[in-house]
Amino acid sequence: MQSQGGIDVVTLGETLVALRSHTVGPLRSRSLLEISVAGAESNVAIGLSRLGHRATWVGRVGADYLGEVVLAQLRAEDVQVHAHVDQETQTSLMLKVRRTADVHQVVYYRRGLAGSRLSQADIDADIIRRAQLLHITGITPALSHQASNAVVKAVELARESGTAISLDVNYRSSLWSPEEAGTALRPLALMADLVFASVRELELLERGASEDPLTAARNLAASRRGRQVVVKQSSNGAFVVMDGAVTTCDGFRVRVVDPVGAGDAFVAGYLSALLDGLPLPARLQRGCETGAFVVSTDGDWEGFPRRAELGLLALDEESTVR
Numbered sequence: 001m002q003s004q005g006g007i008d009v010v011t012l013g014e015t016l017v018a019l020r021s022h023t024v025g026p027l028r029s030r031s032l033l034e035i036s037v038a039g040a041e042s043n044v045a046i047g048l049s050r051l052g053h054r055a056t057w058v059g060r061v062g063a064d065y066l067g068e069v070v071l072a073q074l075r076a077e078d079v080q081v082h083a084h085v086d087q088e089t090q091t092s093l094m095l096k097v098r099r100t101a102d103v104h105q106v107v108y109y110r111r112g113l114a115g116s117r118l119s120q121a122d123i124d125a126d127i128i129r130r131a132q133l134l135h136i137t138g139i140t141p142a143l144s145h146q147a148s149n150a151v152v153k154a155v156e157l158a159r160e161s162g163t164a165i166s167l168d169v170n171y172r173s174s175l176w177s178p179e180e181a182g183t184a185l186r187p188l189a190l191m192a193d194l195v196f197a198s199v200r201e202l203e204l205l206e207r208g209a210s211e212d213p214l215t216a217a218r219n220l221a222a223s224r225r226g227r228q229v230v231v232k233q234s235s236n237g238a239f240v241v242m243d244g245a246v247t248t249c250d251g252f253r254v255r256v257v258d259p260v261g262a263g264d265a266f267v268a269g270y271l272s273a274l275l276d277g278l279p280l281p282a283r284l285q286r287g288c289e290t291g292a293f294v295v296s297t298d299g300d301w302e303g304f305p306r307r308a309e310l311g312l313l314a315l316d317e318e319s320t321v322r
């Protein structure tokens with residue numbers, strides 16, 4: 001894909017401050033917490049930026065310390081930031097507790113807070129027009145009516161200007177029911193050039209996906225020539241259906257330290273390979289690889305590779321690179 005006007009991917013959504021417990025076990029007074037940021041869309045933007053693409057994030061933060069953390073972190077990762085600093089509310093927050101060595105509990109503080117107040121006025125038509133790709137997720141429409149309208153406006157602008165649309169279903173059961181999600185996301189999926197979903201998420205768009213994901217993906221892909229329906233299957237890899245053809249990829253074998261963020265990392269890797277003009281197998285391969293990098297590191301995005309690190313996971317287990 002040719003880059004015009006300096007933006008490869010624009011994304012919009014809620015970025016939260018993430019407080020993560022430092023040790024395994026329940027949270028107690030005097031537990032140590034690490035401060036970072038999280039948010040599916042900005043995770044994708046960071047991933048793309050690490051791989052050398054020009055990524056822009058559009059969103060809202062509060063006029064508070066936490067908002068400053070979000071903006072500083074995204075800028076530190078070379079993401080172009082178009083933020084509305086909302087004077088009337090606070091920055092959204094996420095608490096991630098490592099309850100046992102293998103179980104992470106995530107608690108959100110987002111209702112009515114800055115991320116959910118994203119509105120149509122925050123969407124700059126010029127930014128959408130200048131981008132190769134608009135990436136949205138199913139989280140933003142679930143946050144509020146206002147945020148949902150902002151997504152619709154971005155999608156309409158993208159369609160008018162020929163900017164490709166990428167949708168990651170990213171279902172969050174704490175925000176809405178499967179029925180509500182399906183009703184809101186089906187029309188967006190039908191406008192998208194790329195749809196990313198797990199098998200369970202595909203079920204929200206195409207009934208029967210749980211029993212037969214391949215047929216469901218084919219059905220969704222069939223209504224638009226060139227649409228890529230990408231089904232993420234965690235450690236089992238992924239497959240993509242486009243114009244009736246199916247391409248598959250095995251997952252990478254890595255030690256999972258923290259599974260949160262795997263899906264966003266996959267999307268960033270896939271989109272990166274698409275922007276590089278690589279064919280479908282290489283897009284899946286890079287998606288699986290970047291997903292594996294992120295799950296083998298603490299944090300939702302911190303382990304994302306730089307371009308020079310691609311290929312590192314193909315080394316033997318416990319290799320030392322000198």
Ligand code: KDG
Binds near residue numbers: 139172
């Ligand atoms: O995909 C990783 C996300 O779960 C995380 O970074 C925060 O946006 C987020 C959410 O809704 O969980």
